[in-house]
Amino acid sequence: MNLATSLGAAALPNPVLTASGCAAAGRELEPFAPVASLGAVVTKSVTLRPRAGRPTPRMAETPSGMLNSIGLQNPGVAAFLAHDLPWLAERGARAVVSIAGGSVADYAALAARLADAPALVALEVNISCPNVESRGEVFACDPLAASRVVAAVRAETPAGIPVLAKLSPDVTDIVSVARACVDAGADGLTLINTLLGMVIDPVTLRPRLGGVTGGLSGPAIRPVAVRCVWQVHAALPAVPILGAGGIRTGADALEFLLAGASAVSVGTAVFGDPSAPVRVLAELSELLAGHGFGSVGEVVGYAHRPAGEERPAPPPPAPDPGPAPPMSVGAGSGRPAWRLGGEDW
Numbered sequence: 001m002n003l004a005t006s007l008g009a010a011a012l013p014n015p016v017l018t019a020s021g022c023a024a025a026g027r028e029l030e031p032f033a034p035v036a037s038l039g040a041v042v043t044k045s046v047t048l049r050p051r052a053g054r055p056t057p058r059m060a061e062t063p064s065g066m067l068n069s070i071g072l073q074n075p076g077v078a079a080f081l082a083h084d085l086p087w088l089a090e091r092g093a094r095a096v097v098s099i100a101g102g103s104v105a106d107y108a109a110l111a112a113r114l115a116d117a118p119a120l121v122a123l124e125v126n127i128s129c130p131n132v133e134s135r136g137e138v139f140a141c142d143p144l145a146a147s148r149v150v151a152a153v154r155a156e157t158p159a160g161i162p163v164l165a166k167l168s169p170d171v172t173d174i175v176s177v178a179r180a181c182v183d184a185g186a187d188g189l190t191l192i193n194t195l196l197g198m199v200i201d202p203v204t205l206r207p208r209l210g211g212v213t214g215g216l217s218g219p220a221i222r223p224v225a226v227r228c229v230w231q232v233h234a235a236l237p238a239v240p241i242l243g244a245g246g247i248r249t250g251a252d253a254l255e256f257l258l259a260g261a262s263a264v265s266v267g268t269a270v271f272g273d274p275s276a277p278v279r280v281l282a283e284l285s286e287l288l289a290g291h292g293f294g295s296v297g298e299v300v301g302y303a304h305r306p307a308g309e310e311r312p313a314p315p316p317p318a319p320d321p322g323p324a325p326p327m328s329v330g331a332g333s334g335r336p337a338w339r340l341g342g343e344d345w
């Protein structure tokens with residue numbers, strides 16, 4: 001199985017990455033699987049200056065997902081450059097560095113600081129941030145504002161480093177935002193960031209998150225994410241897409257590739273199972289082989305094929321080797337490792 005894929009000029013050995021904000025810069029995952037074995041590590045969004053984030057509590061469990069209002073807590077780009085990227089480079093890992101800001105100038109300055117950073121294979125532009133120069137309107141919700149950020153980042157970034165614009169699903173027409181970003185120079189798109197949500201505690205009778213609203217992630221958002229990937233791939237088939245949203249199994253990842261993603265990011269699933277990205281990769285590889293695909297490239301967008309164009313039936317499964325050991329959190333718990341609490345993720 002040829003698992004190699006690419007996001008623009010970034011060649012990746014396989015299509016499974018972490019998602020921004022769910023594995024910091026990869027250190028926490030290393031005890032479970034070498035970060036160099038992943039397609040790439042997408043790092044937590046970094047800002048020009050350190051940020052403390054929003055008030056606690058910052059996370060709340062929801063049916064098949066979670067809400068977070070971390071508020072871009074991060075050490076700032078100087079500390080990130082000093083500590084995190086060298087650590088990834090030493091391990092031979094690839095870094096997709098996520099950047100965030102409150103103005104076009106912030107994004108441009110970050111791109112300039114990162115231009116020759118070690119381990120960097122792509123920049124992911126998190127435009128789900130309030131634009132401080134435009135009444136706090138989120139960049140990703142306005143094609144013009146989104147395109148200005150992308151153009152500024154592209155101008156500061158070396159040609160060999162692709163710029164991926166990460167879009168928000170909280171828009172009426174995601175294709176128009178995607179098109180504006182590509183026209184402004186984005187080499188690829190990450191789809192999707194979290195959906196804006198809120199939970200109110202029935203005991204305290206107040207919002208459960210300190211920041212009141214938060215981003216919804218996990219399996220609950222997967223159908224929204226797959227729909228976004230499908231629509232954008234249908235409209236812009238040549239543009240590479242990094243898919244994200246509720247991926248916790250190889251079958252979930254396959255859905256994104258079939259919809260048109262060239263690679264996927266695993267986010268929320270990592271909190272319940274830090275080995276989720278490597279497990280997803282192993283499961284995906286087995287599924288692709290089972291369907292008779294020889295490479296990742298063959299499956300990207302395959303669900304868009306014309307009616308009647310079918311693959312030969314996959315070969316019959318190998319004889320059953322007997323019961324598999326349960327995938328459990330702890331000895332004898334018998335619970336799948338991605339399940340937390342009473343919810344199904």
Ligand SMILES: Cc1cc2nc3c(=O)[nH]c(=O)nc-3n(C[C@H](O)[C@H](O)[C@H](O)COP(=O)(O)O)c2cc1C
Pocket residue numbers: 019020021022044045068070072098126166192193194215216217218219221244245246247265266267268269
């Ligand atoms: C706790 C948490 C923090 C996140 N932080 C960021 C971030 O800093 N930048 C960003 O672009 N996305 C961030 N995200 C969004 C994820 O990268 C991802 O797009 C989204 O959660 C959907 O994928 P998932 O359902 O697999 O988590 C965060 C998500 C979570 C759950």
